[in-house]
Amino acid sequence: MKKEKRLICLSIVISMILAIPFFRVNAMHIMEGFLPPVWCVSWGALCIPFVVSGFFSIKRKVTGSSKRLLLLAMCGAFAFVLSALKLPSVTGSSSHPTGIGLGAILFGPAAMSVIGVIVLLFQAILLAHGGITTLGANVFSMAIVGPFAAFGTYYLLKKLKVNNAVCVFFAAFFGDMLTYIVTSGQLALAFPDAGGGVMTSFVKFLGVFAVTQLPLAISEGFLTVIVFESIRKYSSRELEVLKAL
Amino acid sequence: MKLWKTSFILLFLVILISAVPLIIFENAAFSGADGQAENVITEISPAYQPWTSSFFKPASPEIESFLFSLQAAIGAGILGFGFGRLSDKKKEGEKNDSN
Numbered sequence: 001m002k003k004e005k006r007l008i009c010l011s012i013v014i015s016m017i018l019a020i021p022f023f024r025v026n027a028m029h030i031m032e033g034f035l036p037p038v039w040c041v042s043w044g045a046l047c048i049p050f051v052v053s054g055f056f057s058i059k060r061k062v063t064g065s066s067k068r069l070l071l072l073a074m075c076g077a078f079a080f081v082l083s084a085l086k087l088p089s090v091t092g093s094s095s096h097p098t099g100i101g102l103g104a105i106l107f108g109p110a111a112m113s114v115i116g117v118i119v120l121l122f123q124a125i126l127l128a129h130g131g132i133t134t135l136g137a138n139v140f141s142m143a144i145v146g147p148f149a150a151f152g153t154y155y156l157l158k159k160l161k162v163n164n165a166v167c168v169f170f171a172a173f174f175g176d177m178l179t180y181i182v183t184s185g186q187l188a189l190a191f192p193d194a195g196g197g198v199m200t201s202f203v204k205f206l207g208v209f210a211v212t213q214l215p216l217a218i219s220e221g222f223l224t225v226i227v228f229e230s231i232r233k234y235s236s237r238e239l240e241v242l243k244a245l
Numbered sequence: 246m247k248l249w250k251t252s253f254i255l256l257f258l259v260i261l262i263s264a265v266p267l268i269i270f271e272n273a274a275f276s277g278a279d280g281q282a283e284n285v286i287t288e289i290s291p292a293y294q295p296w297t298s299s300f301f302k303p304a305s306p307e308i309e310s311f312l313f314s315l316q317a318a319i320g321a322g323i324l325g326f327g328f329g330r331l332s333d334k335k336k337e338g339e340k341n342d343s344n
Binding site: 030078081091201208212222225 | 255262
């Protein structure tokens with residue numbers, strides 16, 4: 001326990017030292033080479049504490065139960081499937097869902113940051129989709145902000161006594177949308193518009209990512225509900241242990 | 246409602262959502278949103294040159310789609326195995342409870 005806290009603190013310090021000098025803003029994954037090096041480093045550094053605490057979170061939640069380990073593997077597999085599905089959208093272009101909402105609900109956002117790194121690495125190395133240098137930025141949007149948004153939405157709606165399937169739907173929906181809104185923000189910060197600054201280019205990138213993502217986020221919501229309800233049918237006891245019900 | 250019925254309806258909706266754009270925008274290219282973001286970047290700062298590129302690129306669109314389907318297949322396989330195990334373990338659990 002003590003070692004864990006020390007490691008997490010250390011990772012936060014390293015993250016801050018590396019990231020802060022670069023945050024002087026002059027005011028679907030980011031492609032390899034399309035994010036200036038300073039941004040690659042600072043986004044990557046910001047991710048470190050989350051991923052480190054994610055490792056411990058997973059260890060804590062999975063030890064002693066092969067069934068929970070199985071559930072974690074299934075959450076990872078779900079993210080694998082969904083992020084491989086490039087779907088057509090209303091903008092006449094295509095994009096893919098993220099699939100991180102399910103795991104965020106079951107295992108919490110920190111655990112999902114580790115799963116997200118694995119999915120993004122696979123796509124960056126084998127598929128030339130995303131990138132190694134842009135991994136940090138993409139992890140931040142898809143594996144940190146996305147899961148936190150999903151997790152937050154789920155528990156907020158649960159508090160309001162909303163029907164469980166509806167909670168799951170909106171959690172997955174906002175997890176997906178927020179991921180791409182953050183991606184737009186990251187690109188806007190790196191490429192401020194000459195005339196209108198960061199906000200103008202933010203709107204431009206939103207036009208590409210957020211609008212395309214809207215129907216996909218709805219699809220992701222439905223798919224997450226299907227899988228969540230099926231998991232609940234077979235292992236409601238585990239979900240109670242994980243405090244996901 | 247039975248689980249399989251809800252699942253079926255939701256799955257149908259998902260297919261509908263992805264099919265509708267294909268029907269409405271017959272002539273659209275449906276290129277990736279990341280590629281379109283590249284265009285926005287070049288529009289905002291025309292001087293920007295990507296400073297690095299992927300060290301491995303799938304040799305052709307066919308191979309790329311193969312790798313993507315491989316990814317989906319791995320995920321779907323694990324998911325299917327998981328559901329099989331879960332339903333099996335549930336039965337075992339019920340047996341133990343009744344004993």
